[in-house]
Amino acid sequence: MINRHLVQRLGFTLLGVISLIVVLPILFVIGNIVVRGIGAINWEFLTAMPRGGMKAGGIFPAIVGTLLLVLGTAVVAIPVGVGGAIYLAEYARDTFWTRILRLAIINLAGVPSVVYGLFGLGLFVLFLQFGTSVLAGSLTLAIMTLPVIISTAEEALRAVPGEFRLVSASLGGTRWQGIRSIVLPQALPGIITGIILGLLRAAGETAPILFTAAAFYLPRIPRSLLEPTMALPYHLYVISTQVPGMPPRIQYGTALVLLTIVLSMNAVAAIIRSYFRRRREW
Amino acid sequence: MEPKIRLENVSYYYGNQPALRDVTLDIPPNAITVIFGPAGGGKTTLLRLINRLNDEVEGTRMTGRVLLDGQDIYAPGVDVPRLRRRVGMVFALPLPLPGTVRENILYGPKLAGVRDRARLEEILERSLRLAALWDEVKDRLDDPASRLSGGQQQRLCIARSLALEPEVLLLDEPTSGLDPISTGKVEEALQELKHRYTIVIFPHSVQQAARVADYAAFFLMGEMVECQPGRDLFTTPRDRRTEDYITGRFG
Numbered sequence A: 001m002i003n004r005h006l007v008q009r010l011g012f013t014l015l016g017v018i019s020l021i022v023v024l025p026i027l028f029v030i031g032n033i034v035v036r037g038i039g040a041i042n043w044e045f046l047t048a049m050p051r052g053g054m055k056a057g058g059i060f061p062a063i064v065g066t067l068l069l070v071l072g073t074a075v076v077a078i079p080v081g082v083g084g085a086i087y088l089a090e091y092a093r094d095t096f097w098t099r100i101l102r103l104a105i106i107n108l109a110g111v112p113s114v115v116y117g118l119f120g121l122g123l124f125v126l127f128l129q130f131g132t133s134v135l136a137g138s139l140t141l142a143i144m145t146l147p148v149i150i151s152t153a154e155e156a157l158r159a160v161p162g163e164f165r166l167v168s169a170s171l172g173g174t175r176w177q178g179i180r181s182i183v184l185p186q187a188l189p190g191i192i193t194g195i196i197l198g199l200l201r202a203a204g205e206t207a208p209i210l211f212t213a214a215a216f217y218l219p220r221i222p223r224s225l226l227e228p229t230m231a232l233p234y235h236l237y238v239i240s241t242q243v244p245g246m247p248p249r250i251q252y253g254t255a256l257v258l259l260t261i262v263l264s265m266n267a268v269a270a271i272i273r274s275y276f277r278r279r280r281e282w
Numbered sequence B: 001m002e003p004k005i006r007l008e009n010v011s012y013y014y015g016n017q018p019a020l021r022d023v024t025l026d027i028p029p030n031a032i033t034v035i036f037g038p039a040g041g042g043k044t045t046l047l048r049l050i051n052r053l054n055d056e057v058e059g060t061r062m063t064g065r066v067l068l069d070g071q072d073i074y075a076p077g078v079d080v081p082r083l084r085r086r087v088g089m090v091f092a093l094p095l096p097l098p099g100t101v102r103e104n105i106l107y108g109p110k111l112a113g114v115r116d117r118a119r120l121e122e123i124l125e126r127s128l129r130l131a132a133l134w135d136e137v138k139d140r141l142d143d144p145a146s147r148l149s150g151g152q153q154q155r156l157c158i159a160r161s162l163a164l165e166p167e168v169l170l171l172d173e174p175t176s177g178l179d180p181i182s183t184g185k186v187e188e189a190l191q192e193l194k195h196r197y198t199i200v201i202f203p204h205s206v207q208q209a210a211r212v213a214d215y216a217a218f219f220l221m222g223e224m225v226e227c228q229p230g231r232d233l234f235t236t237p238r239d240r241r242t243e244d245y246i247t248g249r250f251g
Helices: A004-040 A043-047 A060-091 A096-109 A113-127 A134-158 A162-170 A175-204 A232-241 A248-279 B043-050 B080-086 B101-111 B117-130 B150-162 B180-193 B206-212 B230-235 B240-246
Strands: B005-014 B017-027 B032-036 B060-068 B087-090 B168-172 B198-202 B215-220 B223-229
Touching: A004 A248, A043 A060, A043 A248, A060 A096, A060 A134, A060 A175, A060 A232, A060 A248, A096 A134, A113 A134, A134 A175, A162 A175, A175 A232, A175 A248, A175 B101, A232 A248, B005 B043, B017 B043, B017 B223, B032 B043, B032 B206, B043 B060, B043 B087, B043 B168, B043 B198, B080 B087, B087 B150, B101 B117, B101 B150, B117 B150, B117 B180, B150 B168, B150 B180, B180 B198, B180 B206, B206 B230, B206 B240, B215 B230, B215 B240, B223 B230, B223 B240, B230 B240
Parallel strands: B032 B198, B032 B215, B087 B168, B168 B198
Antiparallel strands: B005 B017, B005 B060, B215 B223
16 A cells, blocks of 8 residues: 555655746746846946947936836726726626627737737827827737736626625615725725736837837937837847847846836735735625 | 505516515504515515615516605606615625724715714714614724624614614514524614614514514515514414414424
């Protein structure tokens, strides 16, 4: 007979090894970028314009450009996404059309990001004549972000017990009053998590801004929403593939800055989640 | 005496499934009317028709009329939130809203537009006293409502309905989750409340029905079998099925 304890220990060890295999590449990527990029990070790198064919100076316009694009994405995607989720979770009846709508949202989440880029080029840049600009890029990123925000927010709203809506109605609340004063506050942590995850993706993607917003080399801050901008992911792509003789220090430094922005947004999401979870009482 | 609530030939269907069949029932004011019978008798449906809480359920159909003070509450143009303020409801399980005791009680009045601080404080104390909860929670008004015991939570829910100064109070098995002592407290509170309100209650047992009923209606499979003053119904039921049920031969 096989020793049961031995089998159990074997199982645990196996699972531990598998977990390690999952975590190792991530740790390696982060570690590699930190080690090789940290030397590039200094005040000038973060706050100065690029100089000498981007081989010297800083990446300030790319950092600002990425923050601008994320901000623009947030302004468009949050109200539309949360509004859409409230409609789907609280108001929409189960009809043929709402099913089509849901299907569309699910499929939208699976569309490759370069397709969003081409769509943005066609609609915003060319047809609406926004040109290659912060505006066109933000709108493109917002469309890419919407399905993530809508589906996580809808999920969060549905997780709020139905009884609360019933109680609110029985106390003379309209449906909207119940949603605003009870359902929405309860769903907020989930909604915020979805928003941050969506914006994270917007911050890191290159393809959607490739044709819609990004400038190869533009050593200044955009003066209006209708100007193109540098952005971290695209800048990273450019200095890694398009500029011969680029010092790797700068490449890794740029990657480190992008990674830091993305990971700190992730951390904020985690903190918000755990803060609300501890406060929740029902 | 004019009935507070009158149901006239009310039938109600979920899809094609009838939940209530041709129910005609008068509910007198300032008394406790008990509606009882085995599960599936259409009781919850009946209660939710009186404050139109069934409006939200899809695929349902109603015929007949429900009158409150002689007015058809399903007539076009009826202000449903206002109707629900006049007809308060307490659910089978204590369902405190997220938030403190105070926030729970004042939720309805604030939605109704009461802003004055002093007035709100007055409502808070009055409703909690009416529900016989004030002495137990007066020092914990800003604690989360979920930290109260089950019995306290249920009286909180009663107080929350009373905060709107309703005319009718509907209670759906309000003591089903409670121990005997808490149940006693809720029943005591109801005896006080009936002087001011019209109360309709589904008891969670025949014994409770007999204890609290001024009037009692026996429901079976969506039909009202009979309705009489409580002491008559529980001593000399007219219908054989009622007698079988209250003597414990089925149900």
